[in-house]
Every structure is written in C-alpha cells, then in structure tokens.
Amino acid sequence: MPRYELALILKTMQRPETAAALRRTVETLMERGAVVRDLENLGERLLPYKMTKHSEKHSRGAYFVVDFYAAPDILSGLLNHLHRDVDVVRPTVLKKDAQVPSTNCCVA
DSSP: OOEEEEEEEEEOOOHHHHHHHHHHHHHHHHHTTOEEEEEEEEEEEEEEEEEEETTEEEEEEEEEEEEEEOOGGGHHHHHHHHHHOTTEEEEEEEEOOSSOOOOOOOOO
C-alpha cells in the first residue's frame, strides 16, 4: 500500500469538538482499510484567504496532518466523505514518496 498524507483544515472549535472530528476522520480511514501512522497537530492559524464551506465563512482554522498507508482506490471515497463533513474546511491528500532520490549536482 502506498503512503499518503492527509492535510486537514478544521473549523475553529473547542477542544472536545476538535477531538471528535479527528476521531471521526481517523475511524473513517481505518474502516476503509487504511493504516494510520501518525497524527500531527500544526495548531490554529489564520487562513491564507477567507474560505466558505457549508454556508459558513472561515478566516481561522486548525491545521492537522495525518500520515497513513492505504490502497489508492479508497481515496476518492475518502475525499468525498471528508468534503461532506461539516467540521472540515479543506481536506487534501498527497502521495508521500517512500524515499526522496538524492542527486549529486555540481554547479560550475
């Protein structure tokens, strides 16, 4: 299974509601056969621009990164599910390279 990174922006909420939204997200991943490696909290920040999601305008968001292994065919269903979650402002899945190739470059 390839390794992926899910970058999540959640709307600003109190800690219990944020934990519940993260729990739902991780449980959704695991129900679909993914193996979650890590969950990283990047904190609450101003968004780069105002985002509208589910008829709400957001100017701040809580940033999280979930590192996981999953089959490629579950990604479209996962993103569809996350786009419908009212607490998720922006979900993005990126394929994480197993190893970044190192190149020896000489600049003259």
